[in-house]
Amino acid sequence: MTHLPYVVAAYVLGMVIPGTFALAAFLRMRAAQRRLAATDRRRRG
């Protein structure tokens, strides 16, 4: 394959940048769900 380092670098970026955003969004959403449930419980209790 010609230009292999360039192709590999582009594909790595193409997976790492969206993957990082997706992971961060998922973790933030899970944390918010847990905190909301805990806050709601404390308020009712």
Next chain:
Amino acid sequence: MDASSVVAPPPSGRNPGRSLHRFANPGRFLRLSGAALPWLAASGAVLTAVGLVWGLFLAPADWQQGDAVRIMYVHVPAAWLASAGYFGLALCSLLSLVWRHPLADLAAAEIGPVGAGFTALCLLTGSIWGKPMWGAWWVWDARLTSVLVLFFLYLGHVALVRAFDDPVRGYRSGAILALVGVVNLPIIKFSVDWWNTLHQPATISFTGAPTMYVGMLWPLLFAAIGYTLVFAAIVVARTRAAVMERRIRALLMARADEAAA
């Protein structure tokens, strides 16, 4: 004519602001997005993986560019999403400014960083593609420069939304910047036609037949649709988190008020 007839929407329910507000209820949004998100994320991941593997191993190399053309399967979807994401940001800003749509502010604030990330991906992969083809990592070409301006518009929006103590002022200022920045989208699109650029003109358009070999077109379509679904899933997940965080703040404030009373 009394005041209520001016303020109230027509009884037919055809007022666009009113019908949009039906989907702005945070509880309804959390329910609908919670059901859609796993499908969006899973289909986006699968289509992206298919498009990238197809483009990397099965699609033919270009007779002039060799295998460097495979960078296209990352670069073109990122470029498409950089512009489409900004269009979404501007649309949310319009909804926010005109109809005071409660979710539009949150969605705009969450699209900004994701759009900046995909614009950075477009610029980086373009630079990686440019080095072996043009002999330079960067040239001040009209297309490259206008996309760099788009990246700065995203960063400006992200900074402006967070720059005020009062979040509503931040959302309003960000919305105005987003709407002003829309002028850059046609400049990006037509830069390759209006100026003599190093960047190649469009090979796919909505009006004409593509000038690309079909064996390259299919993996590109898979990657573009896949990345679009991934982008949407990220924005939906971030907006869900923002809605829940706002609800947590409201509950804590209510508890503090009760304690003070």
